[in-house]
Amino acid sequence: MARRVCLVHYHEIGLKGKNRYIFENRLVDNISHTLAADPAVDRIRRVSGHVLVELTDDGASARVAKTLLQVPGVARVSQAWRCGLDEDEYCEAAVRALGEAGAFETFKVHAHRASTSYQLHSIDINRLVGGVLCEHFPDKKVQMHQPDVQVNVLVNQGDVFVYALSERGCGGLPVGTAGKVVTLLSSGFDSPVATWSVGRRGAVCVPIHFSGRPMTSDTSEYLTQDICQALAPSGIVGRLYVVPFGARQREISLVVPEKLRILMYRRVMFAVAERIARLEGAKALVTGESLGQVASQTLENIAAVDEIATIPVLRPLIGSDKQEIITRSKQIGTYEISSETAPDCCTLFMPRRPETHARMQEIHAAWNAFDHDAMIEDLVSHVEYIDFDQCPSYKAPKCLRHRHKELGPAWTDGGEDPGFSIPTVFADKLEQEGQSESIAKGGSET
Ligand code: ATP
Ligand code: MG
Numbered sequence: 336m337a338r339r340v341c342l343v344h345y346h347e348i349g350l351k352g353k354n355r356y357i358f359e360n361r362l363v364d365n366i367s368h369t370l371a372a373d374p375a376v377d378r379i380r381r382v383s384g385h386v387l388v389e390l391t392d393d394g395a396s397a398r399v400a401k402t403l404l405q406v407p408g409v410a411r412v413s414q415a416w417r418c419g420l421d422e423d424e425y426c427e428a429a430v431r432a433l434g435e436a437g438a439f440e441t442f443k444v445h446a447h448r449a450s451t452s453y454q455l456h457s458i459d460i461n462r463l464v465g466g467v468l469c470e471h472f473p474d475k476k477v478q479m480h481q482p483d484v485q486v487n488v489l490v491n492q493g494d495v496f497v498y499a500l501s502e503r504g505c506g507g508l509p510v511g512t513a514g515k516v517v518t519l520l521s522s523g524f525d526s527p528v529a530t531w532s533v534g535r536r537g538a539v540c541v542p543i544h545f546s547g548r549p550m551t552s553d554t555s556e557y558l559t560q561d562i563c564q565a566l567a568p569s570g571i572v573g574r575l576y577v578v579p580f581g582a583r584q585r586e587i588s589l590v591v592p593e594k595l596r597i598l599m600y601r602r603v604m605f606a607v608a609e610r611i612a613r614l615e616g617a618k619a620l621v622t623g624e625s626l627g628q629v630a631s632q633t634l635e636n637i638a639a640v641d642e643i644a645t646i647p648v649l650r651p652l653i654g655s656d657k658q659e660i661i662t663r664s665k666q667i668g669t670y671e672i673s674s675e676t677a678p679d680c681c682t683l684f685m686p687r688r689p690e691t692h693a694r695m696q697e698i699h700a701a702w703n704a705f706d707h708d709a710m711i712e713d714l715v716s717h718v719e720y721i722d723f724d725q726c727p728s729y730k731a732p733k734c735l736r737h738r739h740k741e742l743g744p745a746w747t748d749g750g751e752d753p754g755f756s757i758p759t760v761f762a763d764k765l766e767q768e769g770q771s772e773s774i775a776k777g778g779s780e781t
Contacts, residue, residue, distance in 0.1 A: 337416040337428040339393035341400050342489075342496055343386035343504075344411040361509040361728070362386060362408045365570050368727040369406055373399060383449040383491050389417075400502065405568035405667075407535045408512075409504035413487070415496040420453065426467040428497040429486050433468055436499040439483035441476045444468065449491040460488055505535055510571050511728025513537030516649065517612040518621040519604065520544050520575070522558035522677055525623030525652055527566070527669040528660050532651040533621050534571025539728050541615050543576040543608050547678050550581030554677035556742060563723055565668040573729020576611055577719045577742055580604075583710055588684035591701040596686050598639055599701055605643045606711045611718065612646060614732050619647040625660070626653050639698055718745045 345362060363379060363386055370376045370388065375395030379388050388403065390396060396414040403412045416428035433442060446460035455463070465477060468486065489496040518530040520542035534540045544559040556577050563572045580600075587599050608620050624632045641648055652660060664670040720735070721742045731738070735745055 337418045337424060337431070337497070339390050339396045340415050340417045340496070341388040341390070341396055341403055342413040342415045342498065343388065343403055343409050344384075344413070345386070345408055346410040358408070358509055358512055359386075361511050362406075364727055365408070365509050365511065366403065366406055368725075369402060369568060369570055370399065373402070375399060382494070387417075400500075402568055404502055404504040406509075407505055407507040407537065407569055407571070408509035410506055411501055411504055413496075413498040413501040415487075415489075415498035418495045418497060420490075420493060420495060422463060425488060425495040425497050426464055428495075429464045429468055429488065430471045432497050432499040433472065433484060433486050436484040436486075439475065441478035441482040442468065442472075442484040442486060443477055443479055443482040444486045444488060446488040447490070449489065452492075453490045460490070464488055505569065507535035508537035510534055510537055510569070510726060511539055515539040515541060515615060515617040515729075516619045516621050517576075517608050517615060517617045518542045519608055519623070520559050520562065521623070522555045522562065522673060522675070523623070524657070524660055524664050524670070524673045525625060525628075527562045527623075527673060528663045528667065529621055529623035529651050531566060531569060531571065531663075531667045531669075533649060534566070534569055538571070539573055539726060540571045540621075541574055541576065541611070541617055541729075542572060543578065543611055545578045545580040545604050545607075547581040547584070548579040550585060551678040554675075558672055558675060558677050560721060560742070561672045562669050565672060567723070567725040569667070570725050570727065572723050573726040574720050574722050574731065575742075576745075577721075578604075578607055578714050579717060579719070580714065583714060584684050586710070587705055590704045592697070593686040594689050595698060595701045596684060597689055598636060598698060599705075601640045602643045602702065603707065603711060603714070605640055605648070606707070607714045607718075609644055609646060610711065610715045614735070616732065617646075619649050620644060621649045621651065623652055623660075624650045625655050625657070628657070639695070716746055719743055720745055 343366065359381060363381060366386060366388070367379050370379065375390050375392040376399060377389040377391045379386065388399060390399065400412045400414050403409055416432060418425040418428050444461045444465045446457040446464065448457055464486065469477065484499050486497065486499045513536055516533055516538045518526065518533065518540050520526045520530060521544065530540050530542055542559065542563065544556065546553060546556045559575060563575050566572050583603070584600055588596050591599050605620065612620060624637065626632060661670065664673055719742050720739055722738045722740065
């Protein structure tokens with residue numbers, strides 16, 4: 336008797352040549368992890384260019400498919416009927432498949448044989464199944480070009496998979512195939528989408544959030560945790576770091592010109608994020624910046640902050656409009672959370688009028704107006720973290736292997752501050768740079 340399965344298609348992995356098995360194995364592992372708690376899932380395995388999810392309950396396929404669609408690397412999920420090579424059995428399954436495809440006027444059958452050992456050719460299968468469907472749906476038309484519904488018949492060794500219900504998945508590559516990144520995560524709309532975007536391309540994401548604690552409430556910390564939970568089906572987040580930044584921002588605000596505060600905050604944030612990245616073995620930082628969106632996102636200001644980083648800074652949303660970002664945030668389930676307002680470090684001690692054309696010399700002077708090295712050290716030593724179970728590829732750094740189920744300080748549980756030295760690149764550049772360079776700033780936000 337035909338049984339319900341979910342058939343996972345993964346086009347892009349198919350392009351990976353000799354490394355293909357690494358991508359496929361990772362995809363199977365990630366899918367297994369994501370579906371581990373679902374009681375209706377029986378077995379997960381590879382079958383000729385697909386991943387097959389076998390179910391104990393035919394009625395669970397829609398739920399399982401919905402979860403699968405969110406797993407990076409999944410190009411498409413089909414709710415299929417798995418039959419034997421018996422013609423009556425798979426023709427009957429085709430009738431069921433077409434019957435569950437919703438309203439339609441036109442259809443066609445598309446047969447494909449993964450192995451040629453089956454006696455019927457694809458064209459014969461098309462005719463056979465098509466004939467049966469015409470008998471069952473006499474008022475519907477067969478249409479070869481752009482039909483409303485396509486009934487697929489995939490013959491694979493001893494199995495025939497028949498399906499019409501098929502949805503496009505999130506695409507991309509399996510998480511864990513593109514290394515690790517540290518993402519700067521606020522509770523706004525942009526950075527969750529930026530995090531998801533690099534996760535979809537196979538990166539394991541380790542978000543870091545700068546909260547205004549103790550000068551503000553810890554609401555933003557809970558919102559960023561909710562964001563990480565919302566991203567669970569995609570399996571991209573291993574751990575969230577939180578840095579209480581409020582007191583240090585106050586210090587900065589007291590000693591640097593008001594108009595330059597934001598750039599100083601952001602330089603410190605980048606330096607701390609980079610320290611965490613080195614600790615984690617992450618090879619890039621990621622932000623949710625989009626060109627010209629706010630004052631800190633002019634090309635000049637981006638350059639002024641990037642000066643601090645010695646690893647690449649990725650900005651996957653740099654060319655996106657806010658509306659596109661919001662549409663994506665709805666799709667990935669972070670929109671509602673990001674709609675809540677919470678004070679975080681970026682809402683603290685904001686200048687009334689950020690400078691629009693600051694000279695590099697002024698920026699460097701402001702940077703040297705406080706002991707930034709000591710501040711960065713101190714922030715790293717007070718970092719906190721919480722772990723999420725969603726990402727099987729995430730490996731915690733050795734010195735912070737202890738798992739935290741709730742947000743807690745990093746260095747009080749046996750972990751040792753690895754004491755990485757602060758990148759000296761910036762200091763060297765400071766010496767070399769002339770005074771004529773200027774930094775343009777605009778707008779009024781970070
Ligand atoms: P988002 O950009 O996530 O919607 P936002 O609009 O509050 O948040 P921006 O001022 O646009 O933040 O900041 C640009 C980027 O800087 C963010 O996309 C994020 O990557 C990073 N960032 C801003 N605030 C924080 C924060 N409190 N903690 C960590 N990263 C932050
Ligand atoms: Mg933003």
